[in-house]
Amino acid sequence: MFNHFVKQFPQLQKQLDKYAAYYHRIEVPAKTILLREGEISRRAFIIEQGSLRAWFTNKGKDITFQFFFEKEGVSSIESFRRVKPSLYSIETVEPCVVKYIHKKDADMIMKDLENIPEIREQLNDILLDRQLNYMSHFMSLIRDTPKERYLNLIKEKPQIIKRIPQHYIASYLGITAVSLSRIRNAILK
Amino acid sequence: MFNHFVKQFPQLQKQLDKYAAYYHRIEVPAKTILLREGEISRRAFIIEQGSLRAWFTNKGKDITFQFFFEKEGVSSIESFRRVKPSLYSIETVEPCVVKYIHKKDADMIMKDLENIPEIREQLNDILLDRQLNYMSHFMSLIRDTPKERYLNLIKEKPQIIKRIPQHYIASYLGITAVSLSRIRNAILK
DNA sequence: TGCATTTCTTAACAATTGTTATCGTCTGCC
DNA sequence: GGCAGACGATAACAATTGTTAAGAAATGCA
Numbered sequence: 001m002f003n004h005f006v007k008q009f010p011q012l013q014k015q016l017d018k019y020a021a022y023y024h025r026i027e028v029p030a031k032t033i034l035l036r037e038g039e040i041s042r043r044a045f046i047i048e049q050g051s052l053r054a055w056f057t058n059k060g061k062d063i064t065f066q067f068f069f070e071k072e073g074v075s076s077i078e079s080f081r082r083v084k085p086s087l088y089s090i091e092t093v094e095p096c097v098v099k100y101i102h103k104k105d106a107d108m109i110m111k112d113l114e115n116i117p118e119i120r121e122q123l124n125d126i127l128l129d130r131q132l133n134y135m136s137h138f139m140s141l142i143r144d145t146p147k148e149r150y151l152n153l154i155k156e157k158p159q160i161i162k163r164i165p166q167h168y169i170a171s172y173l174g175i176t177a178v179s180l181s182r183i184r185n186a187i188l189k
Numbered sequence: 190m191f192n193h194f195v196k197q198f199p200q201l202q203k204q205l206d207k208y209a210a211y212y213h214r215i216e217v218p219a220k221t222i223l224l225r226e227g228e229i230s231r232r233a234f235i236i237e238q239g240s241l242r243a244w245f246t247n248k249g250k251d252i253t254f255q256f257f258f259e260k261e262g263v264s265s266i267e268s269f270r271r272v273k274p275s276l277y278s279i280e281t282v283e284p285c286v287v288k289y290i291h292k293k294d295a296d297m298i299m300k301d302l303e304n305i306p307e308i309r310e311q312l313n314d315i316l317l318d319r320q321l322n323y324m325s326h327f328m329s330l331i332r333d334t335p336k337e338r339y340l341n342l343i344k345e346k347p348q349i350i351k352r353i354p355q356h357y358i359a360s361y362l363g364i365t366a367v368s369l370s371r372i373r374n375a376i377l378k
Numbered sequence: 379t380g381c382a383t384t385t386c387t388t389a390a391c392a393a394t395t396g397t398t399a400t401c402g403t404c405t406g407c408c
Numbered sequence: 409g410g411c412a413g414a415c416g417a418t419a420a421c422a423a424t425t426g427t428t429a430a431g432a433a434a435t436g437c438a
Contacts (some may be wrong), residue, residue, distance in 0.1 A: 030436095065327065081317065087328075120309075127313070128267070128270065131319050135323050138254065141331070166386065174330060174331035176427080177386080179424085182388085182425085184386095185387080335394090354416090355416065356416085364395070367398090368396070369416095373417090380438095381438090383434100384434080385433080386431105387432075387433090390428090392426080393426070394424080400419085401416105402416090403414105404413105
């Protein structure tokens with residue numbers, strides 16, 4: 001909920017704005033961990049300014065699997081909704097201004113919103129969108145080579161290329177930083 | 190909806206059973222295409238017996254990205270719900286007995302069910318489960334080597350290893366059939 | 379400005395995977 | 409039973425990616 005598709009639904013956004021008083025606003029430097037892997041998420045975030053990444057550790061290396069930018073909502077959804085330890089950390093990449101809401105307030109708001117059938121439908125649409133989003137990522141990973149995925153990223157999400165350090169992008173593509181550097185070199189011909 | 194998580198929700202299953210009359214039952218041989226890539230999905234399926242795969246073509250090769258077995262629900266969800274051309278085909282792997290429901294009937298049933306808050310919550314849970322499922326697949330693809338993914342498949346989904354031809358499994362793992370054969374050989378030591 | 383840290387590139391070599399082709403085995407079916 | 413097609417293993421070679429290391433370039437901050 002409150003995820004990065006919210007911005008596509010102005011009507012829903014309007015509803016959420018009614019609850020603006022429940023949001024807290026903080027400014028944090030780069031590399032600030034907002035949620036640590038293994039902890040239970042008790043806050044959901046919206047980015048006002050800056051960028052975040054979601055990452056986890058595996059065999060001593062950290063692997064980034066998602067990036068977030070302005071106006072996007074961020075939470076460890078399974079941890080937030082189901083009150084379980086998060087499988088990953090959420091950390092600022094750039095210095096950020098973020099707003100957050102506590103779980104108890106979010107739950108209350110959701111109870112309100114779910115009584116409005118129209119809003120309910122939009123929330124369902126958001127859930128479906130997220131699912132299709134992950135599905136299409138998954139399909140791309142088994143279909144495309146790393147070079148194709150990188151070219152695709154340049155076309156589809158240029159802000160990632162411009163604003164995110166390359167070694168984070170490398171793990172997002174499923175390769176090493178060295179390999180991504182070689183791919184970039186090969187693209188220049 | 191009606192997906193492979195339904196079986197985890199007996200109460201929901203009970204509700205769906207009330208509408209059993211809307212389901213049609215068919216027996217089809219192996220390699221029968223139930224939905225063709227590019228077509229609009231007008232039916233949702235439940236497998237009574239047998240196995241299915243979801244696949245698409247890319248550069249002349251076909252890539253399988255999901256398998257389904259008994260009691261699981263199968264549909265091209267974005268095509269079925271949003272009335273858009275499907276991004277992939279759905280095809281039997283083994284000879285199957287499947288039940289299906291027409292979209293107009295499914296829509297009607299959903300309208301009924303959504304009025305029951307308890308059921309609504311379970312449907313939401315199902316959507317969230319699917320999302321987490323794809324997310325965890327995605328994380329595994331950028332985290333693990335093909336060999337690790339294959340070993341994981343043996344442990345987590347042995348029915349895939351036992352019942353699905355190897356070259357389908359290979360594309361599901363994001364590698365070629367030759368490479369999977371080599372990995373199997375290496376595992377034997 | 380200057381320094382420490384982070385980020386990126388490149389090289390050399392090892393390991394893995396892709397490609398193409400061949401061959402043996404299995405399977406379903408008439 | 410016999411046949412055609414599907415399936416899987418293997419070989420040889422090309423291409424890609426991983427690993428480790430070193431150094432250059434960029435960045436942030438005191």
